[in-house]
Amino acid sequence: MNLVLIQHKLKQLNWPMVIFTMLVFSLLIKLGFWQIERAFEKEQRQQRIKTLSQRNALSLEQILALKGLQDGINDLPIEVSGNFDADKVFLLDNQPDKGRLGYRVYQIIESNGAAILVNLGWVQGSIDRSVLPEILPVSGQHTMTGHVREIEVGIQLQAQNFTDSNWPLRVQQIEIDKFSQLINKKLLPFVVYLDKKESIGYKKNWQPIVMPPEKHRGYAFQWFSLALAWISLMIWAAIKMSKKDPS
Structure with a gap:
């Protein structure tokens, strides 16, 4: 494929859609890494x-x-x-x-x-x-x-x-x-x-860590899976559109 053909293909790209696709992909990846960081913080x-x-x-x-x-x-x-x-x-x-x-x-x-x-x-x-x-x-x-x-x-929807x-x-x-x-x-x-051993007060059911690291990793896997599914879907759609418009 020569340079002229490559330039022609690039001009045919729907750049707003390309940018939108990469923004969504980047956001999903970022959310996945954020959950991994949260898991690390919880472990610490x-x-x-x-x-x-x-x-x-x-x-x-x-x-x-x-x-x-x-x-x-x-x-x-x-x-x-x-x-x-x-x-x-x-x-x-x-x-x-x-x-x-x-x-x-x-x-x-x-x-x-x-x-x-x-x-x-x-x-x-x-x-x-x-x-x-x-x-x-x-x-x-x-x-x-x-x-x-x-x-x-x-975050509060309404101030107390x-x-x-x-x-x-x-x-x-x-x-x-x-x-x-x-x-x-x-x-x-x-x-x-x-402490739970204290007799005064009421039921001592509080947990210092509500969401364990394993759950954060599970969410990270979901975000990465969504990112992979999203980019795969958009590549498939782009290939299908290019076949319909061979020019």
């Missing part, structure tokens, strides 16, 4: 959690001293003592457990002048969305162990508005800054998730 966190689980629980002062280090404080074991505020209860909505919808219960504990949000566990909700579960708040002095979790606020707050308060996301404004008290920038 699993190893970190396994290592940290063998350490003794740290005090609140030790946790605060470690904040700012490269590895951060996420998943560190902690032992904290303080008094619970029984008047302020947060109910995190849309929390499933074995097919049942419910809430995660959060309360504030004050320890050495610091206010900390504590995840006390899961309770089942009512089919009637207007009915909140009956909660017996934790009160008084307690010493407990758990793990530190730094909360990342996800707490101007008219009734307790217990149903929330869609944990937002430390907004909660601090609501209670007129600065909360520390993390949540303590109680």
